[in-house]
Amino acid sequence: MSQMHVDPSQLTPAVLTPPISKSDAQRALVLAHLTGAWPLPVLQEEPEHYLPADVHVLTRGIHTLRQPSGTVRDVDCADGGAPFRIFVTQAAVTPGTHVRVTGTPRLGERPHGPLFESLREALGPSGLVLKEGNPWPVEIKAADRTGEPVFRVPGAQSSQYASSLLLGCAALYLRERHPWRVEIIGPLTSAGYLELTVSWLRRFGFSVQEQEGRFEVTGYRAPERTPAMPGDWSSLGYLLLIAWRTGGSVERADLDSAHPDQALVRLVERAGLKAVPGAGTNTLRMTGTARDGLVASGTECPDLLPTLAALACVLPRPSTLTDVGVLRLKESDRLEGIRTLVSAFGGNTHLEGETLTIHPPTSHPPRFSMDSRGDHRLAMVAATLSVLSGVPLSLTGPECVEKSFPGFWRQLERTGVRLTS
Numbered sequence: 001m002s003q004m005h006v007d008p009s010q011l012t013p014a015v016l017t018p019p020i021s022k023s024d025a026q027r028a029l030v031l032a033h034l035t036g037a038w039p040l041p042v043l044q045e046e047p048e049h050y051l052p053a054d055v056h057v058l059t060r061g062i063h064t065l066r067q068p069s070g071t072v073r074d075v076d077c078a079d080g081g082a083p084f085r086i087f088v089t090q091a092a093v094t095p096g097t098h099v100r101v102t103g104t105p106r107l108g109e110r111p112h113g114p115l116f117e118s119l120r121e122a123l124g125p126s127g128l129v130l131k132e133g134n135p136w137p138v139e140i141k142a143a144d145r146t147g148e149p150v151f152r153v154p155g156a157q158s159s160q161y162a163s164s165l166l167l168g169c170a171a172l173y174l175r176e177r178h179p180w181r182v183e184i185i186g187p188l189t190s191a192g193y194l195e196l197t198v199s200w201l202r203r204f205g206f207s208v209q210e211q212e213g214r215f216e217v218t219g220y221r222a223p224e225r226t227p228a229m230p231g232d233w234s235s236l237g238y239l240l241l242i243a244w245r246t247g248g249s250v251e252r253a254d255l256d257s258a259h260p261d262q263a264l265v266r267l268v269e270r271a272g273l274k275a276v277p278g279a280g281t282n283t284l285r286m287t288g289t290a291r292d293g294l295v296a297s298g299t300e301c302p303d304l305l306p307t308l309a310a311l312a313c314v315l316p317r318p319s320t321l322t323d324v325g326v327l328r329l330k331e332s333d334r335l336e337g338i339r340t341l342v343s344a345f346g347g348n349t350h351l352e353g354e355t356l357t358i359h360p361p362t363s364h365p366p367r368f369s370m371d372s373r374g375d376h377r378l379a380m381v382a383a384t385l386s387v388l389s390g391v392p393l394s395l396t397g398p399e400c401v402e403k404s405f406p407g408f409w410r411q412l413e414r415t416g417v418r419l420t421s
C-alpha cells in the first residue's frame with residue numbers, strides 16, 4: 001500500500017474543478033443504452049482520465065449487455081456498489097443475457113440480498129437464474145418472460161436497490177409497453193438518490209408516477225436533446241471547503257442539480273459558512289467565519305458525512321451527525337473511519353444509538369496520519385482536513401480516489417499543496 005505526505009503549508013487561491021457525478025452518469029448511461037442514445041455524447045466529451053472509475057465499470061457492464069447473446073460473459077464490478085446493483089437488474093431484464101459478475105472482497109461483503117430477493121420474487125417464476133457464489137461470482141441468466149409488473153423491496157439498507165429496480169422498470173416498460181413499478185417496504189434511506197433516479201428518468205423522457213412508496217414508470221416519449229451532465233456535488237464538498245480555506249473558487253457547481261450532496265450549501269450555514277457566486281457561470285466560493293457546530297443526517301446525504309466530519313474538526317463547537325448506521329455499509333465502515341480520523345486529529349467522538357457527536361480538539365496536533373482503508377472518501381476527507389487545518393498529513397492508500405475523483409490530487413496541487421511519496 002503506498003504512502004503520501006500532504007503538506008499544506010503554502011496554500012494559494014485557485015479555481016478548482018470537480019469531475020462529473022458518478023451517480024448522475026450511471027443513471028444517464030443506463031437510460032442512454034435503453035433509449036438509443038448510446039454512446040452517451042456528454043461522456044465522450046469528458047477527458048478519459050477525469051472519468052470516475054465507477055463510470056467505466058458500468059460502461060463496461062452495459063457494453064456486455066449490448067453484445068450478441070450466446071456465450072457466458074464475465075463482468076468485473078470492482079468496488080462499485082451502485083454500478084454493481086444497477087447492472088444486476090439490467091442483466092436480469094435483458095433477454096438472452098448470461099453473465100458472471102465479480103468484484104472486490106469488500107463489495108462482496110456489502111448487503112445485496114434484498115435486491116436479489118426482489119428480482120427473484122418478480123422474475124424467478126419467469127426463468128430468472130440468480131446464483132450467488134461465496135460471494136463471487138454472482139451468476140445471472142435473464143428472465144425470458146415476466147409476470148406481475150411489480151418489484152417489492154425494503155428501503156432500509158440502501159436506496160440503490162430501488163433505483164436499480166426503477167431503471168429495470170424503464171427497460172421493461174420499453175419492452176412490454178405497459179407500466180412497471182417499484183414498491184418500497186418501510187422507510188427509505190438516502191431517499192434523495194431515488195429522487196435523482198426519478199429526475200434522470202424524466203429527463204430521458206419517461207413518465208414516472210410517485211405515490212407513498214410506489215414509483216411507477218408509465219410512459220415514454222423521446223426528449224428533444226440528451227441532458228447535460230452536472231459536476232459532482234460529493235466532490236464539490238471537498239473543493240468548496242478547500243476553497244474556503246484558500247480563498248479560491250470552484251466551477252461546475254450547478255445549484256439546480258438534483259444530487260443529495262448539494263445539501264452541503266445549506267448545512268454549512270449553521271457553522272457560519274456561506275457559498276456565494278464567484279466569477280463565471282456555476283462558480284461558487286465560500287465566505288464566513290466558523291462560529292458553531294454542524295448538524296447533518298446520514299439519511300439525507302450519507303456521502304457528505306465524512307466531509308462534514310472533517311469540517312467539524314476545525315469548528316469551535318461540537319457537531320452532531322444523526323442516522324449514521326448506513327455509513328457502516330459503504331466502501332469501508334465509514335462510521336469507524338470518521339471516528340478514527342477525528343481521534344487521529346486529536347478530537348473525540350461519542351456514539352449514542354445512531355447519533356455521533358464530534359468534539360473538535362482544543363488545539364491542533366503537529367501532524368496526523370490516516371489509512372484510507374481503500375475508501376476514496378476517507379482519503380479525500382483526510383486531505384481536506386489537512387488543508388482546512390494547515391496540519392500535514394501522512395496518508396496510506398491514496399490511489400483509491402480513482403473511484404469517484406481521479407483528478408483529486410492534481411486539484412489539490414493546484415491550490416499549493418505539496419504531495420510527496
Ligand SMILES: O=C(O)C1=C[C@@H](OP(=O)(O)O)[C@@H](O)[C@H](O)C1
Nearest residue numbers: 023082158159160190193302303
Ligand atoms: O444511488 C447512488 O448513486 C448512491 C446512493 C447512496 O447509497 P445508499 O442508497 O446505499 O445509501 C450513496 O451513498 C452512494 O454513494 C451513491
Ligand SMILES: C=C(OP(=O)(O)O)C(=O)O
Nearest residue numbers: 079080081082083303330
Ligand atoms: C457509497 C458510495 O458508492 P457505492 O455505494 O456506489 O459504492 C460512495 O461513492 O460513497
